[in-house]
Amino acid sequence: MVRHTTLEQFTDHYTKRPRTDERDPALLVPDAVGVVLETAATWLGWDRRPVLRDGNTWTPHKALRRVADHLLDHLTELECRLAGLPSPADHWHGRMVTTDADLAWFTEVDLDEATSRLTRLATCYRARLGGLPADVLDERPDEATWTLRxxxxxxxxxxxxxxxxxPLGTPD
Known part of the structure; x- marks a missing residue:
C-alpha cells in the first residue's frame, strides 16, 4: 500500500460544500456513471503503467474502485438520513493508496463486472432520488451537514x- 495524499489534504477537500443547480438529482449519478464507463472502455489493453495525476497514482482498477466506493459510501449516507438513522463512518483509504490489486491487468471481464456493478449502483440512486420533493433534498439538519442535493x-x-x-492513449 502506497500513500500519496495526506489525510489533511483529503479532509480539506471534503469540507467545502458542492455547488448545486437545477438539474434533476435522480439523473446526475447515472449520467456520471455513463461517463466513467465510456472512459473505462478505452482501458482495455492498458500497459500496466500507472498514471500520475493530482498527487496520486491512477490505474483502471483503482479508478473504478474509487467510483464504486464513493457511490456506496454516499448511498449509505442518503439511505440512513432518509430513514432517520446515523450513517456509519467510512474507513476507506480512498485515493490516498494504491493496492497491489489496483496494478492488475484490465480485461473485458473487468469492464463487464464494473459495468454491472456501477450501473446497478446508479440505478439505486435514480430509484431513490426520483420524486423526492425539493424540501427533502434541500433540508439541512445542521450547519455542518450537506443537504441531500x-x-x-x-x-x-x-x-x-x-x-x-x-482515456487510454491520450497524453498526460
Missing amino acids: EVVHHVAGVAYYAKAMG
Missing part, C-alpha cells in the same frame, strides 16, 4: 476518477 452533486463528481486515469 449537495451530496448528490458531490457524488456526480465521480467522473473525476475516470478522468484522472484518462
Whole structure:
C-alpha cells in the first residue's frame, strides 16, 4: 500500500460544500456513471503503467474502485438520513493508496463486472432520488451537514476518477 495524499489534504477537500443547480438529482449519478464507463472502455489493453495525476497514482482498477466506493459510501449516507438513522463512518483509504490489486491487468471481464456493478449502483440512486420533493433534498439538519442535493452533486463528481486515469492513449 502506497500513500500519496495526506489525510489533511483529503479532509480539506471534503469540507467545502458542492455547488448545486437545477438539474434533476435522480439523473446526475447515472449520467456520471455513463461517463466513467465510456472512459473505462478505452482501458482495455492498458500497459500496466500507472498514471500520475493530482498527487496520486491512477490505474483502471483503482479508478473504478474509487467510483464504486464513493457511490456506496454516499448511498449509505442518503439511505440512513432518509430513514432517520446515523450513517456509519467510512474507513476507506480512498485515493490516498494504491493496492497491489489496483496494478492488475484490465480485461473485458473487468469492464463487464464494473459495468454491472456501477450501473446497478446508479440505478439505486435514480430509484431513490426520483420524486423526492425539493424540501427533502434541500433540508439541512445542521450547519455542518450537506443537504441531500449537495451530496448528490458531490457524488456526480465521480467522473473525476475516470478522468484522472484518462482515456487510454491520450497524453498526460
